Amino acid sequence: MAPAPQDAKVTTAALRARKGTPEKVAMVTAYDVVFARLADDAGVDVVLVGDSLGMVMQGERSTLPVTLDDMVYHTRIVSRGVRRAHLVSDMPFMSYQASLEDGIRAAGRLIKEGRAEAVKLEGGVEVAELIRRLVGLGIPVVGHVGMTPQSVHQFGGFKIQGRTEAQREKILADARAVAEAGAYSIVIEAVPQSLAAEITRTVSAVTIGIGAGPECDGQVMVMHDLLGLEPSWKPRFVRRYAELGKAAGEAFAAYAADVRAGRFPGPQESFD
Ligand code: KIV
Numbered sequence: 001m002a003p004a005p006q007d008a009k010v011t012t013a014a015l016r017a018r019k020g021t022p023e024k025v026a027m028v029t030a031y032d033v034v035f036a037r038l039a040d041d042a043g044v045d046v047v048l049v050g051d052s053l054g055m056v057m058q059g060e061r062s063t064l065p066v067t068l069d070d071m072v073y074h075t076r077i078v079s080r081g082v083r084r085a086h087l088v089s090d091m092p093f094m095s096y097q098a099s100l101e102d103g104i105r106a107a108g109r110l111i112k113e114g115r116a117e118a119v120k121l122e123g124g125v126e127v128a129e130l131i132r133r134l135v136g137l138g139i140p141v142v143g144h145v146g147m148t149p150q151s152v153h154q155f156g157g158f159k160i161q162g163r164t165e166a167q168r169e170k171i172l173a174d175a176r177a178v179a180e181a182g183a184y185s186i187v188i189e190a191v192p193q194s195l196a197a198e199i200t201r202t203v204s205a206v207t208i209g210i211g212a213g214p215e216c217d218g219q220v221m222v223m224h225d226l227l228g229l230e231p232s233w234k235p236r237f238v239r240r241y242a243e244l245g246k247a248a249g250e251a252f253a254a255y256a257a258d259v260r261a262g263r264f265p266g267p268q269e270s271f272d
Contacts, residue, residue, distance in 0.1 A: 010086040025218025036081030049075045051090040056224040066092040075114030089116035103130040122148035124174020128181040135182035143178030147190035162191035179203035188212040211237030
């Protein structure tokens with residue numbers, strides 16, 4: 001029996017077909033099998049194993065310390081929870097910047113060992129040749145332009161990019177270079193919405209915004225932000241759809257109180 005359309009596997013071709021249509025693409029990050037399965041079952045189109053895992057899972061101040069082994073590990077466990085969604089994995093800092101060969105081998109590990117279906121890498125003109133090679137080798141690529149977190153020290157912090165004319169021109173040129181090199185999709189992060197809209201109008205790749213306004217072809221959010229797992233962190237571009245951090249804190253406190261008072265376990269949680 002042919003799968004129902006809502007159960008059909010999301011492929012790069014299916015995502016490309018949505019470019020310029022009213023049907024936006026919903027992407028979310030995941031780092032383990034439980035949340036990957038929840039996102040997949042909920043009908044999210046693309047699950048991204050982001051190198052944001054350095055910050056939200058490992059407690060680092062940036063994504064820079066994340067290793068290729070970390071990404072392979074998390075991508076593989078996420079892949080076990082993803083059935084329908086398209087699975088993308090981030091290439092971490094210094095897994096592709098030093099040489100084309102490094103980049104090809106790193107992408108290969110994410111696909112072969114991590115079971116990713118596409119890789120994402122940051123940058124523009126300077127990574128175009130690598131993108132061309134990867135696509136030529138059959139590896140779908142998602143670009144990432146604007147506020148690229150792996151360049152945090154060059155930006156002097158996680159700051160909005162593209163507000164000056166020079167930055168705007170550079171980001172536009174980067175997006176064009178990445179799309180022309182064959183990236184089927186581009187994440188646009190933390191830029192004015194008019195710039196993201198212009199990129200979306202001018203490139204053939206499916207644009208996915210984060211802090212880039214509503215005119216992109218889709219949106220991505222870090223799972224922890226969407227679910228409110230870090231109650232003290234609420235930047236402007238985030239919309240919280242749950243308060244799981246608060247709920248988890250209350251559950252831990254109730255459990256600890258029950259244990260201390262001898263209320264847990266009760267007869268129904270014990271064996272005769
Ligand atoms: O690492 C990540 O989670 C990302 C998204 C924010 C797009 O790159």
